[in-house]
């Protein structure tokens with residue numbers, strides 16, 4: 001059993017997850033591209049872990065895309081992605097909002113059929129450890 005802690009960018013919302021994650025998916029579907037503004041979502045999934053809001057629970061908003069099961073929770077002040085509980089009690093935690101280290105490696109890339117043309121070309125693009133001069 002591991003405890004994980006996380007927060008949003010502005011620090012208003014803080015939470016704890018008690019328990020272990022079952023899987024870790026990098027989803028490249030169009031919904032996740034739109035909702036993250038990035039190449040893919042990076043979500044940890046847990047069937048039995050328990051989510052507790054430690055601060056700012058009233059700043060947590062959620063959105064479900066009509067006619068889909070695509071759901072997102074976010075801080076209404078800073079817009080950061082936050083954990084949500086989806087159908088059948090499945091806890092979904094965006095990996096980037098955790099402050100404690102995630103030791104689990106991604107389980108799989110999914111929906112790669114819709115990935116952006118610029119996604120996954122890291123080997124061919126210059127990299128800098130920080131902002132280049």
Ligand SMILES: [Zn+2]
Pocket residue numbers: 008009010011012013075076077078079080
């Ligand atoms: Zn926030």
Ligand SMILES: [Zn+2]
Pocket residue numbers: 027028029030031032033041111
């Ligand atoms: Zn997706």
